[in-house]
Amino acid sequence: GESVGLHLPTLSVQEGDNSIINCAYSNSASDYFIWYKQESGKGPQFIIDIRSNMDKRQGQRVTVLLNKTVKHLSLQIAATQPGDSAVYFCAEKAYNNNDMRFGAGTRLTVKP
Template sequence: GESVGLHLPTLSVQEGDNSIINCAYSNSASDYFIWYKQESGKGPQFIIDIRSNMDKRQGQRVTVLLNKTVKHLSLQIAATQPGDSAVYFCAERGKGYNKLIFGAGTRLAVHP
């Protein structure tokens, strides 16, 4: 399939380690944030979301942290597995807007 994110920053981790992927967003008025995972040849897959009135949300093996003071979002993946290898995008939605603005993406490479 097509390769997504040929020249993206890459985070390399060992299988079983925890991964942290960071994202800086642009609009202090954004009220909703989403993390997506994109594998080669596929569309972005929803992982987890968080509203601006929260600073932490947990899912299965994933946690999203939101720091509105410095406009920073992070995705933590526990016990990273080879199947987690993909490009990860954060996306923000400005208040009153219907569009998502995507970050540049980070490639996660998981090594056995």
């Protein structure tokens, strides 16, 4: 079946460096791709989304890139801070559908 997945289960970066978290997807029919952040002991928190007809979207210190040719999604975090340490999930969703499908997650650890 079609699914959303991740390239790497863990990522460790130095404080101040940029982080890149990758995600592969296989459902070309999804309208949106979304990133969530989950801190230890908490529920996931929305970070940013991108519509399927876009290839880049920027937020505060984050940028999401979408490459539909290779079905690849990435989240870039600029000047990574200790507070960015968390598990990051990519997800996909159709516009008028409540069934949001999540990937397995990547754990980002920021070293001081």
